[in-house]
Amino acid sequence: MTGLLAAYQALVAASELKPDADQAQAAAKLADVQQQLEAVPPRGSTLWRFLGKKPDPVRGLYLWGGVGRGKSMLMDLFFDNVQVNRKRRAHFHEFMLDIHARLKVEREKEKGDPIPPVVAALADEARLLCFDEMVVNNMADAAIMSRLFAGLFDAGVTIITTSNRHPDDLYKDGLNRQLFLPFIDLVKQRLDVMALDGPTDYRRDRLGHARTWLVPNGPEATKELSETFFRLTDYPPEDRAHVPSADIDVGTGRTMHVPKALKGVAVFSFKRLCAEARGAADYLAIARRFHSVIIVGIPVLGPAQPQRSRPLCDAD
Numbered sequence: 001m002t003g004l005l006a007a008y009q010a011l012v013a014a015s016e017l018k019p020d021a022d023q024a025q026a027a028a029k030l031a032d033v034q035q036q037l038e039a040v041p042p043r044g045s046t047l048w049r050f051l052g053k054k055p056d057p058v059r060g061l062y063l064w065g066g067v068g069r070g071k072s073m074l075m076d077l078f079f080d081n082v083q084v085n086r087k088r089r090a091h092f093h094e095f096m097l098d099i100h101a102r103l104k105v106e107r108e109k110e111k112g113d114p115i116p117p118v119v120a121a122l123a124d125e126a127r128l129l130c131f132d133e134m135v136v137n138n139m140a141d142a143a144i145m146s147r148l149f150a151g152l153f154d155a156g157v158t159i160i161t162t163s164n165r166h167p168d169d170l171y172k173d174g175l176n177r178q179l180f181l182p183f184i185d186l187v188k189q190r191l192d193v194m195a196l197d198g199p200t201d202y203r204r205d206r207l208g209h210a211r212t213w214l215v216p217n218g219p220e221a222t223k224e225l226s227e228t229f230f231r232l233t234d235y236p237p238e239d240r241a242h243v244p245s246a247d248i249d250v251g252t253g254r255t256m257h258v259p260k261a262l263k264g265v266a267v268f269s270f271k272r273l274c275a276e277a278r279g280a281a282d283y284l285a286i287a288r289r290f291h292s293v294i295i296v297g298i299p300v301l302g303p304a305q306p307q308r309s310r311p312l313c314d315a316d
Contacts, residue, residue: 003031003034003035003081003082004027004030004031004034004074004077004078004081004082005027005028005031007077007080007081008023008024008027008074008077017070017073020070020198021198022065022069022195022196022197022198023069023070023074023196023198025194026063026070026071026074026194026196027074027077029061029192029194030061030074030077030078030160033058033059033060033061033078033158033160034078034081034082036058036059037058037082037084037127037128037158038082038083038084040055040058040127041055042085054156055156057153057156057157057158058158059158059190059191059192060158060159060160060161060190060191060192061160061161061191061192061194062134062161062163062167062187062191062192062193062194063075063160063161063162063163063194063196064162064163064164064165064166064167064193064194064195064196064197065164065195065196065197065198066164066197067164069196069197069198070196071132071162071196072132072162072291074196075089075130075132075160075162078130078160079130082128084127084128086125086126086127086128087126087127087128087129087130088125088126088128088129088130089129089130089131089132090129090130090131090132090288091131091132091133091284091287091288092131092132092133092134092135092161093133093135093284094284094288095129095131096141097280099118099144099148100140102114102118102121103115103118103144106118115144115147115148115151116151118148119148119151119152119155120155122152122155122157123151123152123155123156123157126157127156127157127158128157128158128160129152129157129158129159129160130159130160130161131159131160131161131162132161132162132288133162133163133164134161134162134163134170135163135164135165135170136170136171136174136180137171137174139174139175139176142171142174142176142177142179142180142183143179143180145180145183146180146182146183146186149183149186149187149190150186153186153190159191161191166193166195167184167187167188167193168184170183170184170187211224217296217297217298222296225294225296228294229243229260229262229265229267229294232263232265232292233262233263233265243260243262243267244260244261244262245257245258245259245260245261246258246261246266246289248261248285248286248289249285250281250282250284250285251281251285254281256282256285256286257272258286258290259272261289261290264289264290264291264292265290265291265292265293265294266286266289266290266292266293266294267293267294267295267296268293268294268295268296269295269296269297270295270296270297270298270299271297273293273295274295
């Protein structure tokens with residue numbers, strides 16, 4: 001056995017993951033999608049010419065459930081193991097920012113409807129699109145999603161997405177939501193909708209009874225935060241001097257240094273994360289890479305705090 005399912009079972013066998021029936025069922029479903037995708041011959045192969053048409057698209061998956069259930073972990077395993085040449089993974093908010101930038105370029109060409117050329121370009125770049133955290137919270141996204149995704153499905157793109165919400169709850173109570181309802185119907189028609197919403201929140205389970213806000217700053221708070229970090233990462237406390245750092249890509253040729261980074265957990269000082277010049281790209285890069293962020297050295301915030309620190313921290 002190879003691929004996602006073998007990787008998942010190996011993690012369970014090594015006690016990196018706890019046995020979880022809901023996760024195992026989702027892993028099996030993703031493994032089935034992987035098998036179907038890998039069975040499709042590469043674009044331009046002789047089999048395509050023999051058949052005289054494109055192979056039928058592989059049906060994707062909408063995986064939803066509460067935080068900490070393992071959705072992103074399974075997405076990681078799927079994306080890392082699926083043998084597809086043209087594939088892309090993105091945080092959904094990041095993806096939609098890219099879509100609006102592409103639409104702007106097409107509108108400036110003044111050659112008609114901007115959506116079809118954007119769809120064509122996306123389908124040419126990837127036959128597998130994987131999204132983390134599908135959520136819709138603004139009218140600009142809601143207005144175009146039905147046509148955008150209908151075009152992607154029709155172009156044969158397979159979509160795998162995670163979300164904290166059932167499709168019926170997307171853009172709930174949003175402005176002019178009736179215009180968004182066709183997208184919900186489209187998701188349920190073209191994707192398998194599967195719940196991963198077991199009783200265990202593994203993030204909270206790992207935290208145990210650890211507090212998430214420690215006051216005041218000092219040796220006791222530092223000690224407790226260190227214990228929380230080691231609990232979240234299973235890292236031996238005796239190796240605390242050797243916790244690895246990381247440099248993550250934030251786009252436009254820039255990287256961000258993360259002083260401590262291990263198993264999806266990052267540690268930043270308040271000064272580095274909130275008092276330095278940061279933008280949406282920085283925080284999106286952190287969200288893509290880490291499921292938990294520990295911030296140390298938060299000062300008392302008030303009128304005396306430098307003005308540039310406060311709004312940047314609010315943006316986080």
